Amino acid sequence: MKQATTGNAGPKVRSDIEVTLEIKGSGGVELNLKSKVKSMYGNAIEMQCRELLKFFGVENAKLSLIDSGALPFVIAARVEAAVKMLTGTEAAFLPVMIPENVYNSARERFRFSRLYLPGNNPGMFLNAGLHSPDGIILDLEDSVAPDRKDEARILVRNALRAVDFYGAERMVRINQGERGLTDLESVIPHNVHLILIPKCEDADSLRTVDETIASIKRREGQNDTVLLMPIIESAKGVERAYEIATASPNVVAMAIGLEDYTADLGVQRTKEGSESLYARNRIVVAARAAGIQAIDSVFSDVGDMGGLLSNVLSSKAMGFEGMGCIHPRQIAVIRRGFSPTPEEIDRAGKIVIAYRDALSRGLGVVALGSKMIDPPVVARAQKTIDLAVRLEIIPQNWIEEEGKE
């Protein structure tokens, strides 16, 4: 191949750069830059590109750049991808890991909302964390065209180092099969908290991912845990849900992907979702049995916030503990839907207090008003209260606060 083009340009493209590289036999590096930020960053862009080519050992080349305000980590990724296409270089130019990105996740954290970002569209990366999703997914799978997988992998790697995630859980959705394992090589060394495994149909494929991660970590000397979230998107996957959920101790959640699932069934996906009721129930039950979180599919009509909210409420009622989102505006709605309502908290508080009261008086039977309360009801109420405390809706010492009123 003589010439390689990476990145994106066009009237609607923002924060990206299109790089066309042609390697030559002589004549040094010729650089052409078109940029809307040329007067401010033209020199910086040119210097950066020359340094990158030098790093990759490219001495003679023509480099044409159409820039739409790309940040340095994007420029670096695009140039590296172009060089790699032409020379197959294994070298990687890593941007600095910003200190804001050095933090860990935890098994037990909330995963109400996780925001999907198409892995080859850097324009959406920068502010994603500002919308406070529980997790940010840099997606290498369905949102990236097959012929862009290689450049997306480099871009995502750079983003993991240079883009502030503002405390969100750092997730990557890898591709299926072999390609997914290659994805892992690129991303695992850069503090990924969780890997989403798409179209997961059996425990073995999940274990392969888990083992590949383990071997990369051994090689890199990492000892942090990389968590797993398989996505069930087929009838086969649904049938094997429990097996998949228990395939590795690193699995913390299991999601369902309804677009592919309904396609597998050969039925239409509806807003009511009766066609996927069984599958969703099955996922919830399997996840609960495995002691992990069940996560619902994305709601794809980004303009319909009312529809989203009722979807979230029915998800919550079924036992799901989170949902994917494809637009930042969905995050707050999802969080609100999964949070306990003031009425729920109020009622749960009364039950918990009545229970403690009964205990302290040595009563075997708990009653609220004239109604007897069974132990599971108390347990559920306690769960609601714990959730409200963790979400900071009520204070840790809510019982004392209650007493004051």
Added chain:
Amino acid sequence: MKLIENAAGRQVPDEINGTEAVPFKGVGKHRPSGRKYAPSIPTCIDYPEDNNKVIISLREALVKCGLKDGMTISTHHHLRDGDLISNQIFEIAAELGVKDLVWFPSASFPCNDPVIEYLENGTVNRIEGSMNGPLGRFVSEGRMKGMAVLRSHGGRVQAIQDGEVRIDIAVLSAPAADSFGNAKGTGGPSATGVLGYAKADYMFAERVIVVTDTLVDLPCFPMEIEGNYVDCVVVVDKIGIPEKIVSGTTQITKSPDRLLIAELTASFLEKSGLLRDGATMQAGAGGTSLAIAVYAHEILRRKGWKFRFGFGGSTKYMVSMLEEGQMGYILDAQAFDLDAVRSVEINPNHIPYPVFNAYNYHSKGNLTTMMDIMILGATEIDTGFNGNVVTHSDGLLLHGIGGWQNCLHARNVIIPVPLFRDRIPVIVDRVTTLCGPGELIDVIITERGIAINPRRQDLIDSVKGKGLPLVSIEELKETAERICGKPDRAAFDERVVAAIKWVDGTVIDAVRKVKY
């Protein structure tokens, strides 16, 4: 012409297009003297006894009004991007071989780009008004013969009143007019709702031509242009393209990042107590401002509160506050969308209010100082809270000042802006062009934090400990540079291509020719 340093530390010309100019002296420091300008005294014996002033064409009207070399022609911008009249003036002038005109619009729009041709062929010497898009680029590249002068809406009427700009002929398009020249913004296919930018022009111009496509029987009432100031009435097929005059609907932004800024702004308004029962508010028609208005409306509704009044440009969002009882009155200089146009026509509490009465600094009061909450935009803000609205960081002149400078005199000036646009930082060391002094700008709200001007300790105290992401303006600037990299400054030639006037007619800054 030589350059002198003004009170804001900017090098400005002491002379503009052959007339002496006063450098900016500081906010509230310049005291005008002398008497207001007045056009010559007309007599009704020169006008038809039946008061029928209808002339068959704009060309004849211009000839009758004595169009000749070097004249200043004013227009208003109520027809916005649907204006079919302004360009015609210069087309006619070119046919007549008239040279060196000065175009003095209250704003220009992309539809006015053809004027570039008349700037190139010498028909027009210069524009004194807003410079947008290709016109701005034309000026920035040093291709305009005369020096551009940019004024705020209030500065424009001040310049007219004080005689700094003497309008020879005002060509005022009117959606409806009678044969005597009374005219209004409602009625007809090209309704603009309000004609709030026409008043100073018709009062102080030597000659006034009203152009309409809807001639109504006398009296055209309620008139916003008074017929006794009018020389001729021209009736044409069409003064404007309706769908480009008002946007069918103004829309709140769909950008999640801008909505985040809007939410943060609404939260600031609520937590600071600025938003309260009886407050007054003004916000623009930009997507973020509209979102803020919608969120503010929700808060008012929830609390059972009401704005005492809002100042337009009006939009459907203000109209819904008015109609649902969360706003007492809309005082309005321009209507931005169809709902606003309809509201002016039917709602007695939606009141046309000329810019001349609201924004003129050389006047016995200034309406903007009564506004509690003022939401504005900016292309750049620097660490001294100084603002730029006319040039981009690359030095190109791309926007007009609009009412921005006038609105800075509100009680609380809040500027919601993204910290950077693409890679271009909005919060910078020093604004490329100074349009408004930092002492008048109180709060900058970005997606990455809120900076309150240290001069406003009261505001800082009002929101302390209330969960808002308060940062210093320097921190904002550093964050922007850490993400984007430190930008090179735009390179300029020595030549001054535009002067930026302050609200009192003094020169606050100058724009130089860009160097590529």
